[in-house]
Amino acid sequence: xxxxxxxxxxxxxxxxxxxxxxxxxxxxxxxxxxxxxxxxxxxxxxxxxxxxxxxxxxxxxxxxxxxxxxxxxxxxxxxxxxxxxxxxxxxxxxxxxxxxxxxxxxxxxxxxxxxxxxxxxxxxxxxxxxxxxxxxxxxxxxxxxxxxxxxxxxxxxxxxxxxxxxxxxxxxxxxxxxxxxxxxxxxxxxxxxxxxxxxxxxxxxxxxxxxxxxxxxxxxxxxxxxxxxxxxxxxxxxxxxxxxxxxxxxxxxxxxxxxxxxxxxxxxxxxxxxxxxxxxxxxxxxxxxxxxxxxxxxxxxxxxxxxxxxxxxxxxxxxxxxxxxxxxxxxxxxxxxxxxxxxxxxxxxxxxxxxxxxxxxxxxxxxxxxxxxxxxxxxxxxxxxxxxxxxxxxxxxxxxxxxxxxxxxxxx
Numbered sequence: 500x501x502x503x504x505x506x507x508x509x510x511x512x513x514x515x516x517x518x519x520x521x522x523x524x525x526x527x528x529x530x531x532x533x534x535x536x537x538x539x540x541x542x543x544x545x546x547x548x549x550x551x552x553x554x555x556x557x558x559x560x561x562x563x564x565x566x567x568x569x570x571x572x573x574x575x576x577x578x579x580x581x582x583x584x585x586x587x588x589x590x591x592x593x594x595x596x597x598x599x600x601x602x603x604x605x606x607x608x609x610x611x612x613x614x615x616x617x618x619x620x621x622x623x624x625x626x627x628x629x630x631x632x633x634x635x636x637x638x639x640x641x642x643x644x645x646x647x648x649x650x651x652x653x654x655x656x657x658x659x660x661x662x663x664x665x666x667x668x669x670x671x672x673x674x675x676x677x678x679x680x681x682x683x684x685x686x687x688x689x690x691x692x693x694x695x696x697x698x699x700x701x702x703x704x705x706x707x708x709x710x711x712x713x714x715x716x717x718x719x720x721x722x723x724x725x726x727x728x729x730x731x732x733x734x735x736x737x738x739x740x741x742x743x744x745x746x747x748x749x750x751x752x753x754x755x756x757x758x759x760x761x762x763x764x765x766x767x768x769x770x771x772x773x774x775x776x777x778x779x780x781x782x783x784x785x786x787x788x789x790x791x792x793x794x795x796x797x798x799x800x801x802x803x804x805x806x807x808x809x810x811x812x813x814x815x816x817x818x819x820x821x822x823x824x825x826x827x828x829x830x831x832x833x834x835x836x837x838x839x840x841x842x843x844x845x846x847x848x849x850x851x852x853x854x855x856x857x858x859x860x861x862x863x864x865x866x867x868x869x870x871x872x873x874x875x876x877x878x879x880x881x882x883x884x885x886x887x888x889x890x891x892x893x894x895x896x897x898x899x900x901x902x903x904x905x906x907x908x909x910x911x
Contacts, residue, residue, distance in 0.1 A: 591753075715825075
């Protein structure tokens with residue numbers, strides 16, 4: 500039988516993407532000032548960023564980078580275990596551990612890289628007869644799913660937010676060393692994992708609980724310490740992944756938790772051992788961001804007030820928002836074409852919210868993933884609501900123009 504040509508497979512996939520309105524074309528930002536962005540020459544108000552605390556453009560981060568540049572190189576020049584670990588890395592790890600009240604932290608280049616390294620180090624199969632288990636929420640981030648598959652462990656997934664389902668999956672392989680992994684805040688839905696129930700389950704089943712808190716740290720919990728702290732849990736109850744590309748406004752990640760477990764990951768995670776350490780300059784910027792996120796609680800207070808304002812306004816307008824009280828506010832529209840059309844209407848109104856389509860979300864759940872930031876003002880939220888009235892007029896919801904911007908547009 501003739502071998503199928505890889506190029507034919509690639510061409511067929513391109514045709515299928517186009518037919519399903521699933522082609523993703525990254526838009527280029529030509530400029531950014533907080534939540535104001537320039538795209539294709541147009542100045543828009545962005546509701547698509549994960550910069551929840553408005554720190555990405557903070558002068559203190561720029562100053563920290565500039566100061567570090569006077570005494571550090573741009574790159575670390577080697578892996579952390581082969582001469583690439585700098586003093587600023589240790590300082591950032593110590594600051595993260597203190598913030599989250601944990602014994603130890605370990606830096607990684609990204610959250611994706613960290614998840615691959617952590618799951619491989621903890622569950623990597625060393626022999627043909629060895630079996631380990633990773634139990635995960637069905638809506639976990641792709642990096643956690645990929646990590647379990649690459650580790651070679653048994654992967655069992657439970658219905659979203661269902662702690663009883665997690666228990667059934669853990670008990671299906673009672674003798675295997677197990678990791679119970681979940682997002683803290685789910686990136687596409689904005690809801691929060693039932694961490695107290697999962698922590699009790701992990702303890703009862705002698706499993707480790709691992710929380711990818713990319714969208715929780717900085718936003719939830721005591722001084723922004725994340726969803727683990729918000730659930731009333733301590734560092735001994737869960738390993739926690741902190742990412743720097745969301746509320747902290749930068750790039751990179753860290754594993755935070757029990758000292759022995761973190762040391763094991765440092766020794767065995769291929770994604771840590773066999774890659775260049777993070778940039779010392781970025782580490783300096785992230786250290787400044789951690790200090791701001793901890794100390795400036797007004798950012799979280801303002802963010803929560805904006806979330807309440809947006810949800811109240813959306814309810815008055817009949818917009819069918821998902822149940823979320825985090826900065827992630829999804830408006831599920833169903834098919835890809837409808838989500839793309841709504842995003843275009845928003846852009847014409849001066850608001851930038853790209854459409855999110857499968858495979859990022861399940862088929863039939865294309866959406867506008869609206870994200871709020873402490874850098875927004877109340878007037879920005881009102882403008883967004885007005886634009887959504889126009890964009891979602893074909894969803895079947897009972898939407899009536901209720902803000903002055905819509906009235907002004909209608910009068911033109």
